[in-house]
Amino acid sequence: MGAFLDKPRTEKHNLHDEGNGLRYGLSSMQGWRVEMEDAHTAVLGLPAPGMTDWSFFAVYDGHAGSKVANYCSKHLLEHIMSASLGTQGGSTDDPPALAPPTVENIKTGIRTGFLKIDEHMRSFSDLRNGMDRSGSTAVGILMSPEHFFFVNCGDSRGVLYRNSNVCFSTLDHKPCNPRERERIQNAGGSVMIQRVNGSLAVSRALGDYDYKCVDGKGPTEQLVSPEPEVYEMVRAPEQDQFIVLACDGIWDVMTNEELCEFVKSRLEVSDDLERVCNEVVDTCLHKGSRDNMSVVLVCLPNAPKVSEEAVRKDAELNKYMESRVEEMLSRPGEEGFPDLVAVMRSLSTDIGMPPLPPGGGLASKRSVIEAVYNRLNPYREEDGNGAELEYHW
Template sequence: MGAFLDKPKTEKHNAHGGGNGLRYGLSSMQGWRVEMEDAHTSLVGLPHGLDDWSFFGVYDGHAGSRVANYCSKHLLEHIISSSEDFGPGPADVEGVKVGIRSGFLKIDEYMRNFTDLRNGMDRSGSTAVAVLLSPDHLYFINCGDSRAMLCRAGQVRFSTQDHKPCNPLERERIQNAGGSVMIQRVNGSLAVSRALGDYDYKCVDGKGPTEQLVSPEPEVFEIARATDEDEFVVLACDGIWDVMSNEELCEFVRSRLEVCDDLEKVCNTVVDTCLHKGSRDNMSVVLVCLPNAPKVSEEALKREAELDKFLESRVEDLLEKSGDEGIPTMAHIMHHLAKESLPNLPAGGGLASKRTVIEAAYNRLNPQREEDEDGAGGSDEDSSRVSAAAHLLEALRQFRLSHRGEYRHVLEEALVSYRTSGSARSPPPPPPPSSSSSSSSSSAAACPTNTEGEEDENMTRSPPPSPASEESSEEEQQKPLPEASDQPTA
């Protein structure tokens, strides 16, 4: 899972290259997560005489980055060494697909012997989505809920299917292995049903590697290349797909390629747009452009320039009309513009894809601005309050996702941290005159008003505590709070 930061880390890792009649660019960003657990592979020209083949992959790690990082460096060699039948002809297609499946099973078994993974010190896992390009075929490979998409002739021609525990075939395998699917997760915990690593879910006696609670077996799809129609392939982790559909991302990438031929910048725009659309996860995207990809258009550049100029003028108008109400925050500007019918917004990206333009105009016209609620600034007291609330919300989220086992410890620890952070800022108020008032006050402290859409949705789905839990919680509230330094880090 991973907790959230008080503000997103927006620094990006970029790369680009080309060869074999294609160009590629990539972008990855940590975002709101406390750690960056994504990894990727980009290779044009493969070893073992496969000079005219290329391979690209995205790996979305969870519970750590060990598995994702290892796979990004070594998955391809396990695939190629698993079959001698790699070749461009139609007769070799099945051999390639067999080699891909065997490579996934081999690397999964190989990593199981790593000391830290075997002894449980590292319990990480990773999804994997990739595309292997031969001169005549595209091999799409998927294990988990990252996704690949092919744009052909301006439309989504193909996309991989996410491996989720609630899918009928996945649920059947999980139940046959003695597990269950609760809150759309394997045993109420893991949100994907296929992954590399995750060996806690791969230890059912009498079951083969593809029959475990979590399977390392990929789905492999082969599509003959259509040189005159194939435009581009997108590989991305679920941090992208959480906020954009296949069709939206296809349209958005096409619109960006018409105004920019720098694939790194296009990928950065995708990542930034998804952040502004509300993605809270790590985000990684690889864009592989084929010969028929859209080219920069003078008409599209003109529309883009006109849109940017129009947005800047609207920001100026809104600031000038603020009057006695005071200068509006950036959030108010975005909210106001979202209600307008703006012309020529990028397809698929919408207003969120133009936030950087709007912010630049806002900052230029309002140099004495104070950081608004969307910014990273504010007083130390405000930052401390936001930090405490963020930790509490994450604890409540974990309470929903893992409501068995040590959930009480997690929740109580977060409540202690929240209270102690509040007492560090100012002396506690005098005790209320009645026990009923005290109960109400505790409830208010434990459930602050939530402004994050995702967290609110998670909290409303939380199962109600049992009567026994409620009684225990009331007893715990009467005990003196331990010192903050005695508490393990949440």
């Protein structure tokens, strides 16, 4: 959904913080889309008695507009807390609680919170009268000192990297999944070209009220359901390393394993989580992602640490690529200086190249290559012509 720009917008929004025994960083970028429709939530310490050592992170991938994603990023946690605690707020002004809610209360509260916020947003006049047809996926994690509660509604995805392996991943809600297809067909809809009624690419989402108006069907029985899947896991402090939440603009071009191996390799080079997230977003852009991109990285105490050996090897790789680009530009051929696409293609077949970052490959080093190319090529064009070719070498 959505039109594309002639050249991607690569400015990034970043955040980072630490607390409750974890560190997080995030990065979001508009990319090729004409509008930025992603949003996010990052809260260290929940505003309820006995829950200051809990945390919540989420990514929202909006479509057909940003209103639903933005509203959910500000208010979904409130609805979850209200449902979990059995209150209307869960603020620090509430009477002291005897204990945090139970695991079952949390799981029920998450589901109820999603249904409640979806019902609440339906009352907004522009969403009700069809002037705004936006919707949003949501993927998040609610973390207590003992448990992870992964939450997913749509095709954004969350993964847990534990003991140097992808231990867990949420499941994408796509219309072609048998269970989703059955609900869609029972509501009188169809799945064509892997989309709901040939149009919407996700089968669960918040908003999207054009797909939630089948008479006689409850909110979770509609063509598009706002019901999340909730996965509860007991934490393993000695093995848990990091969590990644990202929209499909990331997962479209990287598998769970590729992304986690790339993140691991970057954490061994830098402890700047914003930088690591920026590298993820840039790498996905250079791998061909055409969507908005957002990623939240939550590092736990056992996360990979910076390694002098990894830093040295990364510097050697950068130096090698710089020297190769200098070599190519020092001997222009009959047609003059090679363009950036030709340089990238030549490097991609270089058998002498030191090992590239796992999962990221040459695309993860494009900024290094481009910096040298731009510095040395006196004929570089600045007008943006051929921008798409340049990004899709």
